[in-house]
Amino acid sequence: DQQTILVAGGAGYIGSHVVADLVENKYNVVVYDSLYKGHKQSIVGLKNVAFVKGDVRDGDLLDKTFKRFEPVAVMHFCADSLVGESVIDPLKYYDNNVGGAISLLQAMGRNGVDYIVFSSTAAIFGDPEVDIISEDTPKAPKNPYGETKLAIERMLHWASESPSSTLKYVALRYFNAAGAHPTRDIGEDHSPETHLIPNVMKAIQGSGGRLKVFGNDYQTPDGTCVRDYIHVMDLSQAHVKALAWMIHNDLSGQFNLGNGNGFSVMDVIGSAKTVTQREVPYDLAPRRAGDPPTLVANSVKAKSVLGWRPEHDSMDDIIASAWRWHQAHPAGYKD
Ligand code: NAD
Ligand code: UDP
Known part of the structure; x- marks a missing residue:
C-alpha cells in the first residue's frame, strides 16, 4: 500500500516541487494550503494528489483531514518568510509560524501521527563567526523570522523528548533555494519577490525594473554578499530521503542543506549574463538591513x-533552470 504524506504549504514554491517528487517516489499526497501565498496551478494534473484548502491554525479542519486521509507523516512548509516584514510585524510571524506549528503538532498528537519534516532556515544562525556553517554552529537569529524558526526547532526538540511522546522530527535548514522543476511547469513566483535570482531574471526581462545590488563594501572577495544557492530539486531530494530515514530508523535530526559553494551577488549576475546571453541592468544600492556578508x-x-x-x-x-521558468512565465502563474 502506498503511504500518504500530508504536505502543509504544498502549493508554495518549495512545497510544490517536493509534492511532485513524492509522487515520483510512489507516495500519495494531501496538500493542505490556505493559498494565501501559494498557487493551486502548481499542484494540478498530478495523480495521487488531493487538495484541502485550509489554514494550518484550523485544528478542526486538520482533524477532519487527518481522519479522512490517514497520513503517516507530515511535511510542514507553511510560513511567513520575509525578513524585512518580520521586523515590522513580528507578531504576525509568531502567530503564523509558531502558532501554525503548535496547531499542526497538536493535531498530529490527537490523530496519532508521529513523523514531521519541518522547513527551517539558515536564518537561525544569524551572522555567525564562521563562514562555513555546520549543524552545531551557534544559533543567534538576527530577526523575528529566524527567531520563530528556531523557536519551532526547539519546540520540536522538547515535544519529541517528552517521556510520553512518540514524535520524531527532521528539521531541514535550507540555505538559498533557487531554480525550477526540469519537466513540470512549476517554478518560483513570490509576491512581493525579494530573492536575488528571480529579481535578476525580472531585471533581464524588464518586468521588475533595474536590479538593485544591495551593498558592495562587504568583507568578501568582490564586496558583494556571498550565499549558498541550492537547486530546489536537490532540496526536494533531501526531503524524500529525510522522510524515509526518519520513518525507517524512527529517529529525529537536524540537517543543513546547501551545495557548499558560495556565490557572490556579482557571480550570480555574471552567470545570468552567460546563460541568458542578455544584459542584467543593475544599480548599486545601499546595504539591505540584516544581510550577513x-x-x-x-x-x-x-x-x-x-x-x-x-x-x-x-x-x-541553477540559473538555466530558473531562466526556463521565467521565460515561459514572465508574470509567474498568471501567465
Ligand atoms: P512559499 O510562500 O512559496 O510557500 C509557503 C506556502 O505555505 C504557501 O503556499 C502558503 O499559501 C502556505 N501557507 C502559509 N501560511 C499558511 C497557513 N497558516 N495555513 C496554510 N497554508 C499556509 O514559501 P517557500 O519559498 O516555498 O518556502 C517554504 C518554506 O521554506 C517556508 O517555511 C520558508 O520559511 C522556508 N525556507 C525557504 C527558503 C527559500 O529560499 N525560499 C529558505 C529557507 C527556508
Ligand atoms: N540581493 C540583492 N538584490 C536583490 C535581492 C537580493 O542584491 O534584489 C542580495 C541580498 O542582499 C543578499 C543576496 O542577494 O546578499 C541573497 O538575497 P536573497 O534575498 O535572495 O536571500 P537571503 O540570503 O537574504 O535569504
Whole structure:
C-alpha cells in the first residue's frame, strides 16, 4: 500500500516541487494550503494528489483531514518568510509560524501521527563567526523570522523528548533555494519577490525594473554578499530521503542543506549574463538591513547520514533552470 504524506504549504514554491517528487517516489499526497501565498496551478494534473484548502491554525479542519486521509507523516512548509516584514510585524510571524506549528503538532498528537519534516532556515544562525556553517554552529537569529524558526526547532526538540511522546522530527535548514522543476511547469513566483535570482531574471526581462545590488563594501572577495544557492530539486531530494530515514530508523535530526559553494551577488549576475546571453541592468544600492556578508552550508551530515548529494552545484545550471521558468512565465502563474 502506498503511504500518504500530508504536505502543509504544498502549493508554495518549495512545497510544490517536493509534492511532485513524492509522487515520483510512489507516495500519495494531501496538500493542505490556505493559498494565501501559494498557487493551486502548481499542484494540478498530478495523480495521487488531493487538495484541502485550509489554514494550518484550523485544528478542526486538520482533524477532519487527518481522519479522512490517514497520513503517516507530515511535511510542514507553511510560513511567513520575509525578513524585512518580520521586523515590522513580528507578531504576525509568531502567530503564523509558531502558532501554525503548535496547531499542526497538536493535531498530529490527537490523530496519532508521529513523523514531521519541518522547513527551517539558515536564518537561525544569524551572522555567525564562521563562514562555513555546520549543524552545531551557534544559533543567534538576527530577526523575528529566524527567531520563530528556531523557536519551532526547539519546540520540536522538547515535544519529541517528552517521556510520553512518540514524535520524531527532521528539521531541514535550507540555505538559498533557487531554480525550477526540469519537466513540470512549476517554478518560483513570490509576491512581493525579494530573492536575488528571480529579481535578476525580472531585471533581464524588464518586468521588475533595474536590479538593485544591495551593498558592495562587504568583507568578501568582490564586496558583494556571498550565499549558498541550492537547486530546489536537490532540496526536494533531501526531503524524500529525510522522510524515509526518519520513518525507517524512527529517529529525529537536524540537517543543513546547501551545495557548499558560495556565490557572490556579482557571480550570480555574471552567470545570468552567460546563460541568458542578455544584459542584467543593475544599480548599486545601499546595504539591505540584516544581510550577513557570507552564509555557506557545511552539508556533510546530510551527505553521510541521509546519503544525499546535491546534483546541481554550478550556478549556470541553477540559473538555466530558473531562466526556463521565467521565460515561459514572465508574470509567474498568471501567465
Ligand atoms: P512559499 O510562500 O512559496 O510557500 C509557503 C506556502 O505555505 C504557501 O503556499 C502558503 O499559501 C502556505 N501557507 C502559509 N501560511 C499558511 C497557513 N497558516 N495555513 C496554510 N497554508 C499556509 O514559501 P517557500 O519559498 O516555498 O518556502 C517554504 C518554506 O521554506 C517556508 O517555511 C520558508 O520559511 C522556508 N525556507 C525557504 C527558503 C527559500 O529560499 N525560499 C529558505 C529557507 C527556508
Ligand atoms: N540581493 C540583492 N538584490 C536583490 C535581492 C537580493 O542584491 O534584489 C542580495 C541580498 O542582499 C543578499 C543576496 O542577494 O546578499 C541573497 O538575497 P536573497 O534575498 O535572495 O536571500 P537571503 O540570503 O537574504 O535569504
